[in-house]
Amino acid sequence: MVAPPAAVDASAPAGARASVDTPRGRGSHGPVALSPNRMHRARARAALLLALLVAVLAGPLPADDDDDLDEVSIYELTEITWRPGRPLPEEIEALDGERVRLGGFVALDTPEGSDVFRMINDSCGCGGGSKIHHFVEVTLLDDDTGYRPGWVELVGTLSVGEEHEDGFVTSVYRFEAEYFVEKDDWRR
Amino acid sequence: MTARLLLALALLVAPAPAQGDEDPVERYFRLARTGSAVVRPQAAERFATLGAPAAERALAAADEPGGLAGLGRELVEVLGQLDDDRLRARLWDALGDPDFPWRPAATRSLASTVRADELPRFVDLLADPLAAVRASAVGAFELPGALDDEATRRAVGERLLDPDDRVRRVTADLLDRRGYHQALAWLLEDLEREDRWFEVPSGKLARYEVLRLLGDRLGGRHGYDPERPADDPANAAALAVLRAAARERLGGELPAVPPIARASADGGDEVLGLEIRSCRRGEHFLRWTADDELWVGRGNAARVALPDGASTRLLERALDGLEPLGDQRSWGEPGCDVEVLYLRPPGAGRARALRVSKGPEAVAGLRPEALDAMLRELLASLPADDAPDDPRLADLRARVSAALDAVGGPLAP
Known part of the structure; x- marks a missing residue:
């Protein structure tokens, strides 16, 4: 029998008692016109790919420099109190457009081979994951998710602010990911 | 080629199917069941505002072969808001079935709209095998007067010894807000957690959750940054201020938390x-x-x-x-x-x-x-x-x- 904690002993307390219909992912969008946000993403993707091409032609990418990138905590993003239409905290707004490292989990319902997925802060989505500010919508610019059941890290650019589609908020955070930060997970 | 061009032009100029033509009850019901993962909860919330017609639609669907489970987690989570006795009865029946897949959602649905005569049933749910059900059941005791009964208060307080940290946190949060400020000790303890689950900084997540729960109750964060470890000098100073604010709120010394709730730095090995x-x-x-x-x-x-x-x-x-x-x-x-x-x-x-x-x-x-x-x-x-x-x-x-x-x-x- 567990003893009741002191906090609730019989003694009196201090103080008063006082496309919206289908899951997102490659192949799920159908022959519809791109929304302005998607067009923006497509343009950004094309620009980045072009920049990468130029960089590749010019010489080796300075990948080591990415170790010095600021890390944005998915907890900082997802543990805010937020309601649709309300402003985000200033420190979160300040991250808009920043190139950063971001770690988290690929949401369980991500179709294998998708280039868009929700990044969440726990392995099962038990802590939320379906509320709009509980995930980051990640677009992989040159990759697909493969199957990654554990913690993953990405380098890319974070966008902050509500996106809407068909009357619903579809994301607050978006991340255009250049690549997964790979680490060995298996050594004999 | 010309035909294809004309077809494309026709598609461009043709009016899109008007969403307004679909009955809102049907539209939100459909999207809450089969929409994308981000749309389902929003559609369900809107469905729950539609009153009696929505309740009838949900009841009709619950009578189909998939039963209440077939409605999906998002709809189950909002059914309580429809304030329909028949739906509440269905939710309670579902909670009695250990194989019902959406028991935590059903508990949240009922707890967020709790009725005073249901409190004894929520006391039972505090001992449920699923931590998510226990955590959700704690929410029912937000009801004014719910903790006036000593036995109920004791049952809720025992959740401060729960093996699951999320249950302990929501319990401590509730008790503090209801005037049992000793429970602040549990929340402040979590601000010192450094534990990890393999690469997952589970202690850091706890630190963030506590700050969100506390809000401005202790006068703000006082410079505490959950990204930094608890023994960081700035965080240590902030914690000292937070503890002093908690003592002031309590009007005395904070109790020591039991071993199960103590902060640790486990992980890495x-x-x-x-x-x-x-x-x-x-x-x-x-x-x-x-x-x-x-x-x-x-x-x-x-x-x-x-x-x-x-x-x-x-x-x-x-x-x-x-x-x-x-x-x-x-x-x-x-x-x-x-x-x-x-x-x-x-x-x-x-x-x-x-x-x-x-x-x-x-x-x-x-x-x-x-x-x-x-x-x-x-x-x-x-x-x-x-x-x-x-x-x-x-x-x-x-x-x-x-x-x-x-x-x-x-x-x-």
Whole structure:
């Protein structure tokens, strides 16, 4: 029998008692016109790919420099109190457009081979994951998710602010990911 | 070519199907069941504002072969808001069925709209095998006057000893807001957590959650930054201010928290791990460390000494035994039943995770034989004591076995 904690002993307390219909992912969008946000993403993707091409032609990418990138905590993003239409905290707004490292989990319902997925802060989505500010919508610019059941890290650019589609908020955070930060997970 | 061009032009100029033509009840009901993962909760919330017609639609769907479960988690979560006695009865019936897949959502649905005469049923749910149900049930005691009864207050207070940190946190938050400020000690303790689950900074998540729960109750954060460790000088100073504010709010000294709730820095030594989340049989978090300890739970885990070399032997068996699986790391479909085996040999940058998952329906032959064999060995290493000192270890082997049965199916003998 567990003893009741002191906090609730019989003694009196201090103080008063006082496309919206289908899951997102490659192949799920159908022959519809791109929304302005998607067009923006497509343009950004094309620009980045072009920049990468130029960089590749010019010489080796300075990948080591990415170790010095600021890390944005998915907890900082997802543990805010937020309601649709309300402003985000200033420190979160300040991250808009920043190139950063971001770690988290690929949401369980991500179709294998998708280039868009929700990044969440726990392995099962038990802590939320379906509320709009509980995930980051990640677009992989040159990759697909493969199957990654554990913690993953990405380098890319974070966008902050509500996106809407068909009357619903579809994301607050978006991340255009250049690549997964790979680490060995298996050594004999 | 011309025909295709004309067709494309026709499609461009043709009016899109007007969403306004669809009855809102049907539209939001449909989207709450089959929309994308981000739309379903929003559609469900809107459905819940539509009153009696929405209640009738939900009842009709609940009478279909899939029953209430067929409505899906998002709709179940909002049915209580429809304030319909028949739906509440269906939700309570569903909660009595251990195989109902959306019990936490059903509990939240009822707790957020609790009626005074239902409080005794919520007291029962405080002892539910599923932590998510227990945590959701705590919310029912937000009802004014719900804690006036001493027995009820004691039952809620016992959740401060819950093996699950999320249950302890929501309980402490509720009690403090209801005037039982001793519970602040539990929240402040979490601000000192440094524990990890393999690469996952579980302690940091707890720190963030506590700050969100506290809000401005203690006068703000006072410079505390959850990104930095608790012993960071700025955080240590902030914690001192927060503790002083808590003492002032309480009007006395904060109590010491029990061992199960104490902050720890566990993590980093794990070589094997098993995470089981069964929506019917609860959650288990087990780790085998390089120095032959079994850790049970997250946060300040219960520890069991293993025979010398046990972890290394198990790890070697896993590395050899799982080799036939190649690069495949996942089996089944996404769902609320998940078992994940983690392997992190010394020197590995991160753990490799092998996952078996499924939805509400049982799936025969889901878990591959190699994984099955490994889980048998891990299960055999667990204590089978039915009356240990730490309640987290009680009947551990039997409980873990039942959870594995519920996810990947029974382990072969």
